[in-house]
Amino acid sequence: MSLLLCIVVGIIIVALIVGLYEKSTNAICTSKKRLDGKTAIVTGGTTGMGLQIATDFAERGARVIIACPFKNEGIDALKYISDKTSNTDVVFKILDLSSITSIREFATDVLNIEKRLDILMNNAGVGAVREFITDDGMSFIMQVNYFGQFLLTLLLLPLLNKTGTTSDPARIVNTSSVLHNFGFINIHKINDIRYWFPVQFYANSKLSVVLFAHELTKRLKRNNVVVNCVDPGMVGTGIFRSVGNILGGILTMIGFVLFKTPWLGAQTAIHVALDKKAGEISGQLFKNCKLTRAKRSAYNDKIAGELWNTSTSLVGLSSEAMEKCFQ
Incomplete structure (x- = not known):
C-alpha cells in the first residue's frame, strides 16, 4: 500500500471516528x-x-435582527425566516x-432604533481563509x-445593561470552537500574517x-448581563468553502454526512x-x-487583561468611550 493511500485511509478512519463521536454526543435544546x-x-x-438560531428565536416570538455583509443573502434569509415562522418582526441589517x-x-443604528436588546448572538465568523490585512490594520480572520x-x-x-435584570439577564453568546485548544495569544504577533498560518489564526x-x-465577566459591574461561549462541535456548514469551491464543497458534504447539521450545531447556542x-x-x-471547560489559558487573568488592552487600542476605543460602554 502506497504512502499516499495510507494517509487517505488514515484520514477517512479518523473522520469516521470523529463523526461517530459527534453523532453520539448530539444534544438538543429542550427549553420551551x-x-x-x-x-x-x-x-x-x-x-x-x-x-x-435566528429562525428558532423568531418561532419563539422574538423580534430578530439578522446581520451580515451581503444584501442578497440577507434578503433571502429574511424571506425564509418570515415564511417559516410567520413572524413579521424580523429585520435584516x-x-x-x-x-x-x-x-x-x-x-449606532441599533442604539437609535431599538428599545431593548435581550440576546446578542455573536455567531458570524470565517474559516481558515486566505489572509490579508484589513483597512483597519488587523488580520482579516482575527x-x-x-x-x-x-x-x-x-x-x-x-x-x-438597560434591558437585563438580575432575575432575567441579557445574554451575550460567543461562538468558539474545539480548535481554541490549539490557539495561542502572542500580543506582539497577534495580527502578523507572516507569522501565523490561516488555520492558526482561526484557532487563535x-x-x-x-x-x-x-475578562468581560470580571469587568461587568452589574449582574444583569451574562456572557458565555459555545463550542458547536464539528458542523457541516458553508464555512468550509473558505478553502476553495471544490475542496470546500467536498468538506461541506463530508461534514453534513459525518458531523452535525447546522440545526444540530445551533442547539448549544440556543440552549445558552x-x-x-x-x-x-x-x-x-x-x-x-452542557457546561464544559476551555483550555487552561482561557482563564488566565494576565493573558485576558493584555488581550483586552490590545483589543481596545486596535478597535479605537478610548478610555472615555469605554466608560460609556459600561454605563
Whole structure:
C-alpha cells in the first residue's frame, strides 16, 4: 500500500471516528421558553447555524435582527425566516465585521432604533481563509472572528445593561470552537500574517473570544448581563468553502454526512441563550448543551487583561468611550 493511500485511509478512519463521536454526543435544546416582546441580534444570521438560531428565536416570538455583509443573502434569509415562522418582526441589517466603520454604523443604528436588546448572538465568523490585512490594520480572520465582535459587543453593552435584570439577564453568546485548544495569544504577533498560518489564526481567534468572555465577566459591574461561549462541535456548514469551491464543497458534504447539521450545531447556542441555569453563570464555555471547560489559558487573568488592552487600542476605543460602554 502506497504512502499516499495510507494517509487517505488514515484520514477517512479518523473522520469516521470523529463523526461517530459527534453523532453520539448530539444534544438538543429542550427549553420551551417564549421570547415574545424580546429582541435578539444574530450576526451571521443569514446562513448556516446563524440562520437556524435566528429562525428558532423568531418561532419563539422574538423580534430578530439578522446581520451580515451581503444584501442578497440577507434578503433571502429574511424571506425564509418570515415564511417559516410567520413572524413579521424580523429585520435584516448590513454588518461587515471586517470594517470598524460598518460596526459603528450598525451599533449606532441599533442604539437609535431599538428599545431593548435581550440576546446578542455573536455567531458570524470565517474559516481558515486566505489572509490579508484589513483597512483597519488587523488580520482579516482575527478581525471578523474576534476584534469585530469585541467592538460590537462593547458598543451594544449599554442597551444590554438597560434591558437585563438580575432575575432575567441579557445574554451575550460567543461562538468558539474545539480548535481554541490549539490557539495561542502572542500580543506582539497577534495580527502578523507572516507569522501565523490561516488555520492558526482561526484557532487563535476562537481562544480570544473565550478570553474576552472571561475578562468581560470580571469587568461587568452589574449582574444583569451574562456572557458565555459555545463550542458547536464539528458542523457541516458553508464555512468550509473558505478553502476553495471544490475542496470546500467536498468538506461541506463530508461534514453534513459525518458531523452535525447546522440545526444540530445551533442547539448549544440556543440552549445558552434560553436556559435558566445558563443565565445564572458567566464567562464559561458550553458544548452539547452542557457546561464544559476551555483550555487552561482561557482563564488566565494576565493573558485576558493584555488581550483586552490590545483589543481596545486596535478597535479605537478610548478610555472615555469605554466608560460609556459600561454605563
